[in-house]
Amino acid sequence: MPTALQLRLGRQLTVLREEVGLTWEQAAAHLGVHPGTVRRLELGQAGKPKAMAVRTLLELYRVPGEEVAGFMEQVKQANTAEWWNEFRDVLPEGFGSFVSLEGAASLIRAYEPHSIPALLQTEDYARALFRTDHPAASDKELDRRVELVLERQRQALTGRAAPPTLWVVMDERALRWSYGGAAVMGPQIERLIADVERPNVQLQIQRHAAGAYSAKQGPFTLFRFVTAPELPDYVYVDNLTGGEYLQQRTSPYLESLDRMSAAAVPLKHTQEFLRDIHQRKWAQPEVSKMHEVSESGNTNGEVA
Template sequence: MRENRSGGSAPTVLRMVLGKRLRQLREQAGVSFEEAARTIEVTPLTVRRIEKAEVGLRIPYVRELLRAYGVPAAEIDGFLALAREANRPGWWYKFRDVLPEWFRAYVSLESEASVIRLYEPHYVPGLLQTYDYATALMRVGFPNESKEEIARRVDLRLRRQDLLAKPDAPAVWAIVDETVLRRPVGGPEVMRAQIDRLAEVCSMPKVRIQVMRFSVGAHPGAYGPFHHFRFGFSELPDIVYTENLAGSVYYDRPEDVVAYLEVLDRMSVQAEPVARTREILDELRKEL
């Protein structure tokens, strides 16, 4: 488990992958943290932080570590090229004025995931929100911010949605409570447009939406929202993300991730089938 609050450097997915790879190379070479630290004249803690992607990949450090691990010169050049790329700010960097530090890692994970599974008991998932729906939520969540700041936050949310149109778009499987569709965010007109948007994305080949009906009663995910990410990198494990008012928590220990996946699997059986989602949306729209 990794807790991410304000402060520190939010890593890109590539930096996480390269950090894991550095750890593997060190272990394969039989080099201890202390020995690696002496190679680049830092503390063992710094080596640990490099491997956990908690700090940037300083090119001179990485070069000397790779040499110490016996990596061939030709492979070192390729690794360093990836390290330079990993150190570049993500596309979301220009939104850093309205993007909490603890959420930057999430945006990177979302951008690079091959599969995103999530449960949302309160609101329409950010990837599926309309402009007006997102604006209404931001006004409630940030009541003291200016119209310009709210607009920046909404623009960031909509920019995240671009990944759904990519040729290599991730598979998105969302389970939402019926509450999500009945809570009147922004008024009837906004909700009608939002439900129309959900009906539209239901036709996307890589998007699946299931509705958890009130009639189900208690279910294993009722304690709060969470997101599960899977990646196309063997070095990067599945990660589960949860958040609260003070920050966020990222789980990557296999036993934790499996616990969340088991909950999602059970909930997918309890929720209405994907084939029923469009019909449910049509019913709810008529009530508005």
């Protein structure tokens, strides 16, 4: 899966080619390459785009000279090493594309049934979550994974001049499952209470009492690019073996998010709901491991 910059450049080249009525084969003949090379370039699958090839195509597509410079700047950016390359040691395979989409999207909508979304996690919560998911990891590896989460937050939310709207529907269980006990969960809930004050953060809770959920699958994320209309919506579906990126079958996921949002706690009541969870569950002395096991059958179960 390519980066957001490669996808955008490829889509723009597709539009330009179609506007002048040329086929992949004709464009490829002009470049002296196989048609598959042009196709991969347009799909963002050619790796780092070659500046000379792009410039030649722009001339073929009769792009005005004053616009060529803008395209070539995009080529330069697409060829620049992304910030997450320094986290290759802990970045899951194929997840660099997710981080790229996350940092470029204008709207991020997500369903999260199991844990607090990474973009809203405290440092201590992220560490406790990773320690649970990777029990054999060294302290150094855990530190690196936490650093990646914090940098994702900066790149996608706090460090952008125009941050995206983040709209998440969470399962109530994610607020009740104990990662690190009250000493971790209390500040994490407090962080969420503060985050929903931000105009670009919309958090809704799917209550147990709401009954059957419209999303029976695991977590997924939808990315929309208002400032890059060339790009379609993308959906990332998380699973145990990694994840899947969808471009053409995103409508069911958007509809599912809409149904869950309609059934969830209204946005105006989210803070009240979070404060109630915090007061009744996490503003108390840390519950014992024995109690957690007795209530859930595992060490990270729901605290009653």
